[in-house]
Amino acid sequence: MLKTVLLGLSRSPLVKRAVVRFPPTRRVVQRFVAGESIDDCLRVVHELLAGGLLATIDFLGEDTVTVAQADRVTDTYADLLARIAAEGIGDRVEVSIKLSALGSLLKDGYELALDNARVICAAAARAGTTVTVDMEDHTSTDATLRTVRALRRDYPWVAAVLQAMLFRTGRDCVAQTGEGDRVRLCKGAYAEPAEVAHQAKGAVDRNYRRCASILLEGAGRPLFATHDSTMIEHVSAEANRVDRATSSYEFQMLLGIRADEQRRLARLGHPVRVYVPFGTDWYAYFMRRLAERPANLMFLLRALVERPRKKRVTSGF
Numbered sequence: 009m010l011k012t013v014l015l016g017l018s019r020s021p022l023v024k025r026a027v028v029r030f031p032p033t034r035r036v037v038q039r040f041v042a043g044e045s046i047d048d049c050l051r052v053v054h055e056l057l058a059g060g061l062l063a064t065i066d067f068l069g070e071d072t073v074t075v076a077q078a079d080r081v082t083d084t085y086a087d088l089l090a091r092i093a094a095e096g097i098g099d100r101v102e103v104s105i106k107l108s109a110l111g112s113l114l115k116d117g118y119e120l121a122l123d124n125a126r127v128i129c130a131a132a133a134r135a136g137t138t139v140t141v142d143m144e145d146h147t148s149t150d151a152t153l154r155t156v157r158a159l160r161r162d163y164p165w166v167a168a169v170l171q172a173m174l175f176r177t178g179r180d181c182v183a184q185t186g187e188g189d190r191v192r193l194c195k196g197a198y199a200e201p202a203e204v205a206h207q208a209k210g211a212v213d214r215n216y217r218r219c220a221s222i223l224l225e226g227a228g229r230p231l232f233a234t235h236d237s238t239m240i241e242h243v244s245a246e247a248n249r250v251d252r253a254t255s256s257y258e259f260q261m262l263l264g265i266r267a268d269e270q271r272r273l274a275r276l277g278h279p280v281r282v283y284v285p286f287g288t289d290w291y292a293y294f295m296r297r298l299a300e301r302p303a304n305l306m307f308l309l310r311a312l313v314e315r316p317r318k319k320r321v322t323s324g325f
């Protein structure tokens with residue numbers, strides 16, 4: 009119930025204005041977002057790399073309503089990838105993109121988003137790294153998978169994201185088990201209707217386990233995006249069952265969530281990639297993190313009554 013309300017509010021411009029201007033929110037946001045600039049973000053990324061982790065960087069922005077905005081997002085990714093190339097970290101740091109940020113919601117938007125995604129993939133190829141195309145709500149699933157297929161013709165390493173909450177995902181997994189297919193499996197962060205998606209956590213978890221097994225039995229490189237210990241245990245057990253080397257799949261988690269578990273898995277020899285968002289347009293991303301875990305809402309409410317702490321130097325907030 010609270011989850012649905014928070015996800016609904018994540019789309020409200022009125023609430024957005026109030027939340028974004030509210031100083032205590034900004035202190036909480038620092039836990040999940042690596043600052044506003046490329047410099048802020050790369051500082052956080054270098055800390056993760058020093059701890060044996062990998063990273064995928066997301067430049068926040070889902071409210072692209074003009075071509076000029078879509079171009080600005082694309083240029084920012086190109087600048088970021090040039091820095092990744094210059095710093096020689098392309099073997100451990102990739103980028104995640106959202107087609108809505110690249111213009112997909114405009115008129116003829118998927119063509120525009122595909123062109124912009126191609127620019128980003130070319131910059132990623134120069135940096136020796138890869139790109140993952142995030143999945144948004146179910147109305148965009150077909151168009152997003154079509155875009156991934158188009159990108160893979162030139163850049164076969166482009167990763168798709170599939171959401172276990174959708175009924176269709178078992179079939180989508182089966183279609184993505186070819187040699188070299190990179191697929192991130194997550195539970196799904198959007199409020200979806202009962203016609204297309206499991207509503208109960210137990211059903212989503214069951215489908216996650218089923219889809220994880222399908223991907224591990226295939227020949228691709230599965231990327232398991234979850235903080236859920238039960239899912240992590242299932243993946244490890246299934247990887248053993250099908251005789252998979254730990255280097256042939258990844259665990260992925262979000263910045264600021266279960267950092268101890270990220271380091272524990274990395275110490276055991278698993279590739280662990282942290283999703284690092286940065287930028288000023290953090291509202292919708294932040295609200296989805298609150299929706300996933302109401303305890304984070306308490307964290308925010310506590311920040312309201314605490315005295316402001318010293319500002320972290322690495323953050324532009």
Ligand code: FDA
Pocket residue numbers: 141142143144169171194195196197198233234235236237239260261262265266282283296297298300301304
């Ligand atoms: P679940 O929500 O069941 O949580 C399990 C446990 O993890 C909780 O009990 C808690 O301990 C911890 N936890 C989870 N979320 C937390 C939070 N916000 N704060 C604190 N603790 C938390 N979704 C999508 O629709 N499209 C996408 O492209 C992506 N991409 C993506 C990339 C990466 C790297 C990750 C980790 C996640 C995504 N997601 C996503 C989000 C995903 O769909 C899902 O909403 C969250 O990962 C939460 O689901 P869990 O699997 O962690 O399980």
